[in-house]
Amino acid sequence: MTKSGVVPAPAGIQSFPGSGALDSRLRGNDVGLVRDAYKARKAQLLHTLQADAAAVRSIKGLLQALGQAADEALKKLWEHAGLPAGVALVACGGFGRGELFPHSDVDVLLLMPDGISCEQDALLKQRVENFIGSCWDAGLEIGSSVRTVEECVAQAAGDVTVQTSLLEARLLTGSRKLFLAFQERFRAQVDSRAFFVAKTLEMRQRHTKFENTPYALEPNCKESPGGLRDLQVILWVANAAGFGKSWDELARRGLATAFEARQIKRNEALLSTIRARLHVVAGRREDRLVFDMQNAVAESFGYKAVVRPDGRMLQRPSERLMKRYYWAAKAVAQLNQILLLNIEERLNPAAAEARAINERFSEKAGMIEVASDDLYLKNPQAILETFLLYQTTPGVKGLSARTLRALYNARKVMDARFRNDPANHATFRAMLMQPRGITHAMRLMNQTSVLGRYLWVFRRIVGQMQHDLFHVYTVDQHILMVLRNVRRFFIAEHAHEYPFCSQLAAGWDKPYILYTAALFHDIAKGRGGDHSDLGAREVRRFCRQHAIDVEDCKLIEFLVREHLAMSRVAQKEDLGDPAVIEAFAKRVGNERYLTALYLLTVADIRGTSPKVWNAWKGKLLEDLYRYTLRALGGGTPDPRADVEARKREALVQLQLFALPFEAHKKLWDTLDVGYFMRHEAADIAWHTRHASRHVGSGKVVVRARISPVGEGLQVMVYTPDQTDLFARICGYFEQAGFSILEAKIHTATNGYALDTFQVVTAMMPDHYRELCSMVESELCATIAAAGPLPAPSRGRVSRRVKSFPIPPRVDLRPDDKATHWLLSISASDRVGLLYSIARVLAQHKLNLQLAKVSTLGERVEDMFLINGNELQQNRKQIEIETELLDAIAAG
Numbered sequence: 001m002t003k004s005g006v007v008p009a010p011a012g013i014q015s016f017p018g019s020g021a022l023d024s025r026l027r028g029n030d031v032g033l034v035r036d037a038y039k040a041r042k043a044q045l046l047h048t049l050q051a052d053a054a055a056v057r058s059i060k061g062l063l064q065a066l067g068q069a070a071d072e073a074l075k076k077l078w079e080h081a082g083l084p085a086g087v088a089l090v091a092c093g094g095f096g097r098g099e100l101f102p103h104s105d106v107d108v109l110l111l112m113p114d115g116i117s118c119e120q121d122a123l124l125k126q127r128v129e130n131f132i133g134s135c136w137d138a139g140l141e142i143g144s145s146v147r148t149v150e151e152c153v154a155q156a157a158g159d160v161t162v163q164t165s166l167l168e169a170r171l172l173t174g175s176r177k178l179f180l181a182f183q184e185r186f187r188a189q190v191d192s193r194a195f196f197v198a199k200t201l202e203m204r205q206r207h208t209k210f211e212n213t214p215y216a217l218e219p220n221c222k223e224s225p226g227g228l229r230d231l232q233v234i235l236w237v238a239n240a241a242g243f244g245k246s247w248d249e250l251a252r253r254g255l256a257t258a259f260e261a262r263q264i265k266r267n268e269a270l271l272s273t274i275r276a277r278l279h280v281v282a283g284r285r286e287d288r289l290v291f292d293m294q295n296a297v298a299e300s301f302g303y304k305a306v307v308r309p310d311g312r313m314l315q316r317p318s319e320r321l322m323k324r325y326y327w328a329a330k331a332v333a334q335l336n337q338i339l340l341l342n343i344e345e346r347l348n349p350a351a352a353e354a355r356a357i358n359e360r361f362s363e364k365a366g367m368i369e370v371a372s373d374d375l376y377l378k379n380p381q382a383i384l385e386t387f388l389l390y391q392t393t394p395g396v397k398g399l400s401a402r403t404l405r406a407l408y409n410a411r412k413v414m415d416a417r418f419r420n421d422p423a424n425h426a427t428f429r430a431m432l433m434q435p436r437g438i439t440h441a442m443r444l445m446n447q448t449s450v451l452g453r454y455l456w457v458f459r460r461i462v463g464q465m466q467h468d469l470f471h472v473y474t475v476d477q478h479i480l481m482v483l484r485n486v487r488r489f490f491i492a493e494h495a496h497e498y499p500f501c502s503q504l505a506a507g508w509d510k511p512y513i514l515y516t517a518a519l520f521h522d523i524a525k526g527r528g529g530d531h532s533d534l535g536a537r538e539v540r541r542f543c544r545q546h547a548i549d550v551e552d553c554k555l556i557e558f559l560v561r562e563h564l565a566m567s568r569v570a571q572k573e574d575l576g577d578p579a580v581i582e583a584f585a586k587r588v589g590n591e592r593y594l595t596a597l598y599l600l601t602v603a604d605i606r607g608t609s610p611k612v613w614n615a616w617k618g619k620l621l622e623d624l625y626r627y628t629l630r631a632l633g634g635g636t637p638d639p640r641a642d643v644e645a646r647k648r649e650a651l652v653q654l655q656l657f658a659l660p661f662e663a664h665k666k667l668w669d670t671l672d673v674g675y676f677m678r679h680e681a682a683d684i685a686w687h688t689r690h691a692s693r694h695v696g697s698g699k700v701v702v703r704a705r706i707s708p709v710g711e712g713l714q715v716m717v718y719t720p721d722q723t724d725l726f727a728r729i730c731g732y733f734e735q736a737g738f739s740i741l742e743a744k745i746h747t748a749t750n751g752y753a754l755d756t757f758q759v760v761t762a763m764m765p766d767h768y769r770e771l772c773s774m775v776e777s778e779l780c781a782t783i784a785a786a787g788p789l790p791a792p793s794r795g796r797v798s799r800r801v802k803s804f805p806i807p808p809r810v811d812l813r814p815d816d817k818a819t820h821w822l823l824s825i826s827a828s829d830r831v832g833l834l835y836s837i838a839r840v841l842a843q844h845k846l847n848l849q850l851a852k853v854s855t856l857g858e859r860v861e862d863m864f865l866i867n868g869n870e871l872q873q874n875r876k877q878i879e880i881e882t883e884l885l886d887a888i889a890a891g
Helices: 020-051 055-079 122-137 149-158 160-167 176-188 192-209 228-241 247-252 258-282 291-300 317-347 382-392 401-409 422-432 438-447 450-454 475-489 499-506 511-520 531-545 550-561 565-572 578-588 591-606 615-634 639-657 673-678 681-694 725-735 768-784 799-803 833-843 874-888
Strands: 088-091 106-112 142-148 170-174 313-315 361-364 367-370 701-706 713-720 738-744 752-761 809-814 821-828 847-856 859-867
Touching: 020 055, 020 122, 020 258, 055 088, 055 106, 055 122, 055 170, 055 258, 088 176, 106 122, 106 149, 106 176, 122 142, 142 149, 149 160, 149 176, 160 192, 160 228, 170 176, 192 228, 192 317, 228 247, 228 258, 228 317, 247 258, 258 291, 258 317, 258 401, 291 317, 317 401, 317 438, 361 382, 367 382, 367 401, 382 401, 382 422, 382 438, 382 450, 422 438, 422 511, 438 450, 438 475, 475 499, 475 511, 475 591, 499 591, 511 531, 511 550, 511 591, 531 550, 550 591, 565 578, 565 591, 565 615, 565 847, 565 859, 578 591, 578 615, 591 615, 639 673, 639 681, 681 701, 681 713, 681 752, 701 768, 713 725, 713 768, 725 738, 725 752, 725 768, 725 833, 809 874, 821 874, 833 847, 833 859, 833 874
Parallel strands: 106 142
Antiparallel strands: 088 106, 088 170, 361 367, 701 713, 713 752, 738 752, 738 847, 809 821, 821 859, 847 859
């Protein structure tokens, strides 16, 4: 340092005259002008983007114009930054491509000559900081780094992210000589093969993060599979290998066909427009097509809702946009695979030797390869044969780039004649009947667009969203997930997942029946009618066309038509009522139909969302299966025999706890047949152990234990009955963070309530005994507390519920015997919902006999069996229904 404290300019860098204060004052004035000019230009371009519904055609030019506006602003700020002439300002990352999305970062590199460091040069450091600050002041969302050439090369060698960013470096202003020297040194150390491996591994990890599907309901249009990043990966690895920087260059070098290049440009333009408009709608950088934004983005494209003549909405604007997005993402995923395989082959010319499978196909490096590029155009029947070979050829793990390209270019021959060809019908039927590979083959057919072109009805549901708040997949992906679940029942390696299902599947003779039913069970979604009936009609036509045996066809049609029945009965009706079981047994008819429906139902529920299935739903379905099977095999159920059998089994279990002789009798004398029909022997024994000595004592007894049927707790309450008891219990559970899965409510003849709750919590601790003790003490205190019920809270609703609310519905009707009333409620889920319902029932002094609480994602479908004097008056019924509708309305 000199005496003046000013660091002398390093050799090769020219110092700028003038004091720091003067420079700062000049920059302050200039920054204001630059900011105003940049904001005006950006606003003009964004207005063009929003105003033109057909901006897809001009999106590339618009993004380049946004980039040029940022370029001009940066150059003007650079002129007044007081930086030496030997430094360069370099655009990198996405900005380096010369394109800029409305709220993306402006990534720049301040490139220094080797041996120069801001840490050693205080004046240089100050001016760099002033420049970066002026960029932010001018409204540029800057992402900056300051490195020497040597630092750039060293960091790129050890970090593929840095290497990728510098690969697209572009000189903005400053020393061209320095920039060219940097490019020469950087390019010399890029290993194209290692870079290819690193980027493809990185891409796989990214795809895994997004569940390996472009069909998420809230996809990231940049990062999700089939998003813009997948296209950028192709250009990055091609650029690193020297194959070109644009789609036209790749086409000229034979890595892509002219048709593929056009398809890529078209789909890239759509995805870019969606992303750009998403930024504008959100007012910030937002790359996820979240539910809150989908309709606004769709309307910017000019999409309108499709409404039926009766006023019902058939299709939202968001659904129309998302279907278009999914088709584009699917095409991008296909083309990404084709081009990356081509680049890999070009980088590794010493390919494995091909082994002939037949005269049309060979196996090469574990991939099926066509014998000629025009095979499918000359012989369309070979298309389905490809996937049959994929199933049946040992060691094959996929399709080669040549085969994928041939399929992509053969879409026009997959027409009506192709779909009606008996040879193709025989091939597809053979695929369904193969002992292995069905899931992988159908997924590959969907990825390559063959499945939707062969099954035209399937094509209609590709990318079809489901706004029922519990399906997290599009319809086609849900169908393939259900097919996968069914297939796993037949694979020994997965027997530990659902042992009972695997046991039943082991004795099933024709798996293809279940596979076909899985393929068609939701195929008529989105048409506006009953998709079960419409689907049954479609599968009947399919079976007739594919020469499927008449009896098998009847079973497949039954499964498609009734695929929702078992779930509805298990979750909404009283399985302790013999009439319910008898009616369901009559509906299914025989054991074969029952077993097939049970397996499909389990697979279907599991295929909606990872959050929907739980052990309690599994227990309900298995109970319904076993009760129905017994009814089918033994004629009319005998309630008395069932009750006596359960009592005997409960007594056997009680003997293990050394209770006094006939200790159970005092409690059991107060319980009627309905109690014993609704509870398992193990539950009866548990209740008896803890409640028998408190009969008539007036004491509140609460016991909790780990649920014997899965996650969560089972809680028993034995206490003198009171009108608001159920509401108080619900209020406690919701305040304590528990969700109620089921409530069995029973009022004994001595006026005591014996209630059992299945509850779950998101924070189940390892040491559950403390949790059980907490529930027992706190719930006792809550029940014993006097005073009016507190007002229900209007809990917050999720984003999905706000975007796609479920219309609240209340249905109150007498049961078949006219002794009780069935109350069915459907609404969007929120905190405090069940308590709000229970509070209304308590205010009208209605007695609750049974509650079935079913949560399907963010939708609830609850059923209550109730009675009370006010239900006998029509005016009171309307009043109760009105209050319930108000109580369940979303907060």
